[in-house]
Amino acid sequence: MNIVANWSYPTAIKMGRGRIKELADACKTLGMKKPLLVTDRGLAPMQITQTALDVLEEAGLGRALFADVDPNPNEINLEAGIKAYKDGGHDGVVAFGGGSGLDLGKCVAFMAGQTRPVWDFEDIGDWWTRANSDGIAPIVAVPTTAGTGSEVGRASVITNSVTHVKKIIFHPKFLPGVVICDPELTVGMPKMITAGTGMDAFAHCLEAYSSPFYHPMSQGIALEGMRLVKEYLPRAYKDGTDLEARTNMMSAAAMGAVAFQKGLGAIHSLSHPIGAVYNTHHGMTNAVVMPPVLRFNRSAIEEKIARAAAYLGISGGFDGFYDYVLSLRAELGVPENLTAMGIKSDRVDELTAMAIEDPSCGGNPVKMTLENTKALFLDCF
16 A cells, blocks of 8 residues: 655645655755755765755755764754854755754754854743744755654754753744655664664653643544554564555654654653663663553553553553553563663662753653652663
8 A cells, every 4th residue: 555645734744655756846845955964974875865865966956965963963963064054055954864863954954043052942931932033944854764753843852962961952943844754765774773763653652642731632643643653663673665564654753743742751751861871772762661651650641541552452451551562562672671771770860860850751640759750760770
């Protein structure tokens, strides 16, 4: 079954195999004449990246690449990207890749016209209004994984290289003008990345669904996103060339990021500090801490999760759902706990303090305190 669709929620999304061919048109739609393609070091030499650059070059839009991007991008990468953007006289960004390439690309487009430091635009209150919105360059986003959903997000996660804290930088204009979701770009993803990114999408949907805030639209999207992951992630993991599964996982990833406008929770507030301190894969870390967080939140979400389980065709209410998560993790080769991931518990106090400061903490169904968060962390080892 060949899935092709055009959506304009929450932005223009061109979904379907082979649609990378429309990249130059997407750039031109947003008025770009000389885009800079931003991706990470690992993706830079790959065929999919070269193909994207070919499409731009053949359309007379040049062939400019910036790929000095770490797996958890930081302000040093950002400064280098802004310099490349300005030195090259660019007028827009193609953010290309997984979470790191997308986040950094979006942030380069945002910061290219700002005079204040990036930390002044952290997602706190109305800090985003400090930005000069006329200075924000247009963005086309091209995801090559199916996890973060950063292609439909209004923020970027940037790690402070000095403090090792992940900061969420927010502005409504971070939302790319056009998104190209071509499942063929995800075919070469290694199994571990397929599993980790897929579990990231699942964590976004699960946490948004469980969040106590009122947002029925997000609620519905989160629920269907979980169903798509349940149905298609094991297929994509087993056979990377299963394009129907790859397409549906791209949809689930975008849905998770749209849904989490409703809030995230303890899975992310634990996983952000672990990733910042130990440089672990974000989605895989989410998957590792997911069962302890479900246990932690049980009293507040039992009924809600029972409803989700029924929709997902899982019997046994909350317990059935919990067992399903354990079996899915086992099927995808997710480490049992943080110890199995190679992390020691000697810095648990520091991680706990960081978790409580993380913006995701506010969306958790059970209020997080230093005491119960430390106990939760220890439960993850």
